[in-house]
Amino acid sequence: MADDRLFNVQRRERLMEELRRHGAVRVKDIALLLGVSELTVRRDIAALAAQNLLTKVHGGATLPTELDSAPPRRSRPAVSRFTIGMVVPSLDYYWPPIVGGARTAAAAQGVHIQLRGSSYDPAEDRRQISRLIEAQQVQGLLLAPTLDGPGADEMIDWIAKLPVPVILVERQTPRWRRTHPLLEWVRSDHALGLELAVRHLYDHGHRRLGLVLSKGSPTSAHLAEGWESACADLGLPNELVLRDTVGLDQPGHREVIAQLLDRCRKTRTTALIVHSDPDAMSIAQYCAEQGLVIPDDLALIAYDDEVAGLAEPAMTAIRPGKPQVGRVAVEMMVSRLLEGKRRPTQRVLIIPELIIRNSSVPRPGVDSGGLRFPAPVLQEG
Numbered sequence: 001m002a003d004d005r006l007f008n009v010q011r012r013e014r015l016m017e018e019l020r021r022h023g024a025v026r027v028k029d030i031a032l033l034l035g036v037s038e039l040t041v042r043r044d045i046a047a048l049a050a051q052n053l054l055t056k057v058h059g060g061a062t063l064p065t066e067l068d069s070a071p072p073r074r075s076r077p078a079v080s081r082f083t084i085g086m087v088v089p090s091l092d093y094y095w096p097p098i099v100g101g102a103r104t105a106a107a108a109q110g111v112h113i114q115l116r117g118s119s120y121d122p123a124e125d126r127r128q129i130s131r132l133i134e135a136q137q138v139q140g141l142l143l144a145p146t147l148d149g150p151g152a153d154e155m156i157d158w159i160a161k162l163p164v165p166v167i168l169v170e171r172q173t174p175r176w177r178r179t180h181p182l183l184e185w186v187r188s189d190h191a192l193g194l195e196l197a198v199r200h201l202y203d204h205g206h207r208r209l210g211l212v213l214s215k216g217s218p219t220s221a222h223l224a225e226g227w228e229s230a231c232a233d234l235g236l237p238n239e240l241v242l243r244d245t246v247g248l249d250q251p252g253h254r255e256v257i258a259q260l261l262d263r264c265r266k267t268r269t270t271a272l273i274v275h276s277d278p279d280a281m282s283i284a285q286y287c288a289e290q291g292l293v294i295p296d297d298l299a300l301i302a303y304d305d306e307v308a309g310l311a312e313p314a315m316t317a318i319r320p321g322k323p324q325v326g327r328v329a330v331e332m333m334v335s336r337l338l339e340g341k342r343r344p345t346q347r348v349l350i351i352p353e354l355i356i357r358n359s360s361v362p363r364p365g366v367d368s369g370g371l372r373f374p375a376p377v378l379q380e381g
Contacts, residue, residue: 008044011034011036011040011044012044012047012048014033014034015030015034015041015044015045015048016048016053016054018030018033019054019061019062019063019100020063021323022096022097022100022322022323023062023063023096023097023098023099023100023101023103023104023322023323023326024057024060024061024062024063024096024097024099024100025060025061025096026059026060026096027041027042027045027059027060028059029060029306029307029310030060032307032310033309033310045060045061048061049061059092060096062096062099062100062103063100063103063104063107081109081110081111081334081337082111082112082139082140082333082334082337083111083112083113083114083137083138083139084106084111084112084113084114084138084139084140084141084142084330084333085113085114085116085129085132085133085138085140085141085142086099086102086113086114086115086116086141086142086143086169087115087116087117087118087125087128087129087132087141087142087143087144087145088115088116088117088118088144088169089117089118089119089120089125089144089145089146090117090118090119090120091117093306094304094306094322095144095322097322097323097326098169098170098322098323098325098326099115099326100323100326101322101323101324101325101326101327102142102326102327102329102330103326104323104326104327105326105327105328105330105331106330109330109331109334111330111334113330114132114137114138116128116129116131116132118144118145120146121146122145122146122149122151122155125143125145125146125155126155126158129141129143129145129159129162133162133163133164138164139164139165139337140164140165140166140167140333140336140337141162141164141165141166141167142166142167142169142329142330142333143159143166143167143168143169143171144168144169144170144171145159145168145171146218147171147173147174147218148218152174156173156174156183159183160183165184165333165336165337166183166184167184167185167186167329167332167333167336168183168184168185168186168187169185169186169187169325169326169329170186170187170188170218170325171185171187171218172185172187172347173185183345184332184336184345184346184347185347185348186325186328186329186332186346186347186348186349186350187325187348187349187350188320188321188322188325188349188350188352189222189349189350189351189352190219190222190223190226190303190320190352191222191223191225191226191229192226192349192351192352193223193226193303193318193320193351193352193354194211194222194223194225194226194227194230194273194303194318195226195229195230196318196352196354197273197301197303197318197354198226198227198230198231198234198236198273199230199234200301200316200354200356200360201271201273201299201301201360202234202236204299204360204361204362205362206270206271206299207236207270208236208237208240208267208268208269208270208271209231209236209240209269209270209271209272209273210240210241210242210260210263210264210267210269210271210272210273211223211224211227211238211240211241211242211272211273211274212241212242212244212246212260212272212273212274212275212279212280212283213241213242213243213244213275214245214275214276214279215243215244215245216245217275217276219275219303220243220275223275223303224241227241227273237267239267240263240264240267240269242256242260244256245279246260246279246282246283247278247279247282248278248281248282248285249278253282254286257282257283257286258286260272260283261286261287261290261292261298264298269298270298270299271295271298271299271300271301271360272298272299272300272301273300273301273303274300274301274302274303275302275303275304276302276303276304276306277302277303277304277305277306277307277308277311277315277317278307279302280300280301280302280303280308280311280315281302281307281308281311281315283300284300284311284312284313284315284359294313294359295313295358295359295360295361295362296362299359299360299361299362300315300316300359300360301315301316301317301318301359301360302315302316302317302318302359303317303318304317304318304319304320305317305318305319305320305355308355308357309355309357311359313357313358313359314357314358314359315357315358315359315360316354316355316356316357316358316359316360316361317354317355317357318352318353318354318355319352319353319354319355320350320352321350321351321352321353324350325350328348328350332346332348
């Protein structure tokens, strides 16, 4: 019984470590990480929530969102100074750590956040933003609207005219709108993150690289920018770029991966940078089926680091500072609300991290200068 209690304590300590690291966790991810059932993780979350150490949400947990859930501190504000509205395009994948970081910063500063989820749809973005404004309860807005497509200019103009201060989160205005004095933003420097990945591979002897971009992702444009800059600086060819989604749940993903690997063989490409984690893991799985060894035959770097550490082998990844993005957004908004127009406009880039694991560094004695594909990889029916 004592051993069981000790195991519970260790498991819950690990859960809290992941929560502090990401700002939010999902039950299924923690269950995979710890090698236990999802039911066990839910029980751990319930136990920790009872101690006011975390907040239960659907499918996972975040750091405490309410001031009353934190231990009493003399410096803690007695009442909420502001209410900030936050509209994000999804409450799954990528965004929970950003929301968690924002809520943690809000709790520390005595600020309340009203969260709304959208769906990568400009009409839904407007609907959720309008609801927050019409309720007349928010003094500022943190927004991640859809800014691609023919209606982007109109959306930017509409946002700029809202009656409360706005900070864009993981978004920025296009170049011809950057001089607008009212719009501020904070986002991950994805272009620099991609350059970190290219230079890591270059430093380990790779001279022919490829890039796989997730089709339809707002991040793709920044990654392509970083790719072109890094290849130009290092004198690398940049023709192998695939713009498609090859996750396991995508119809036809095996045929797309087969064609990609055939291109790698023909061009003697030795490394791929893949956005995002599920796509990188899908490529790794297909490589294993074809008898290709990662990283000896093909090095892989994933972009996002949501679940890259759970892959086999564990994947090197670029990790955007998602909790930091949320935290800085709240801090910027609070300073804007306190100082008003006296404070200069701010636009902040958060630099991602390179997390080195087993998928990018060749084993001692293995030459990474060329692939050892056993035969042309043919498209499967």
